[in-house]
Amino acid sequence: MTAPSTASAASAAGLTGADLVRAGEDYLECVGRADEFAAVDLVVDLLRAGADPERLLLELVAPAQRRIGELWAANEWSVAREHGATAVSERAVAAIATYVRPRPTRGRVTVACTDGEYHALPTRLLAEVLRLRGWRVDFLGANVPGPHLITHLHQSGPDVVALGCALATRLPRAHATITACQSAGVPVMAGGGGFGRDGRYARLLGADAWAPTADAAADRLEREGVPALPAVPGALAHLGDEEYTHLRRRRAELLEGAMAALARTYPPVAAYDPQQLEATAEDLGHLIDFLGAALYVDDAPVFTDFVGWTGSVLGARGVTAEALRVGLGVLHDELRDFPRARRMLVQGIEVARITRADQEN
Known part of the structure; x- marks a missing residue:
């Protein structure tokens, strides 16, 4: 925001x-x-x-x-x-x-980043805009563990929590935080790019309100308080297949297997120095994490948009999109029992293929 x-x-x-x-x-x-x-x-x-x-x-x-x-x-x-x-x-x-x-003339708002979210500046901007509008603000900063946030709510009694999430990989933790805040009797206004450009994931995860920007959030609180968002029928029913849960549990194993398979199938890896190998493992780890987030909300663009962004970032650093395509193919082969994940990976491979064609042209 x-x-x-x-x-x-x-x-x-x-x-x-x-x-x-x-x-x-x-x-x-x-x-x-x-x-x-x-x-x-x-x-x-x-x-x-x-x-x-x-x-x-x-x-x-x-x-x-x-x-x-x-x-x-x-x-x-x-x-x-x-x-x-x-x-x-x-x-x-x-x-x-x-x-x-400014002297506080309105109610009290707790502003925090969700657990695991370290991009605190956007949320800090929201906190300062709310202060300027007359709210009493408790800004808790980055990476606020859910239990500690709930303790703070019981101690301070705010009217609303403004929860920031910049990366979609933090959505599962944001969901747990939203549920915990509401159980404590405090509504949640969500914001930040992690909730989607139109706030669709805020609705899916049950937030009470969503705002795209800091000033929009302040405007909404002034005009309407915190009205409830319409419920999403069947929200998160797809988690019954447990693909997200199994992917998270197998992350380390999957990353190790993917790195070994990449070394076998992509010859340039043999010449990588330790720093390049570390960067490659980090990139594969991010891909797994965004794939997990996409599985959690059952929305492939969470993953494919990140694939496209990764391709552009790697290209700016002299790494061809072919390396990305091969890496995605390796993950696809490793996840034999994950039909939703494999479908998303196929879409990601196509994005990487298009990125490679653009690079070659």
């Missing part, structure tokens, strides 16, 4: 869209060189000039963060540079929060 849901009007201070674009370029340059003092000075100077703090969060910091991810995916920025830039953005958000301290 990061980008604004609608185009913002010019603020009373007269900060135009063009002004924000120029400031955004300067801000990206600051975070790109990990210059936290320059980034903080930039946002504080804008605040002193009368810029609206919510606009700075959603139209300056959030777009820069998306661009940081794109630059990493395109292999233009290293992981270290991406991490450094994100750390600077966290400092900039903290500076905005410190500079603007």
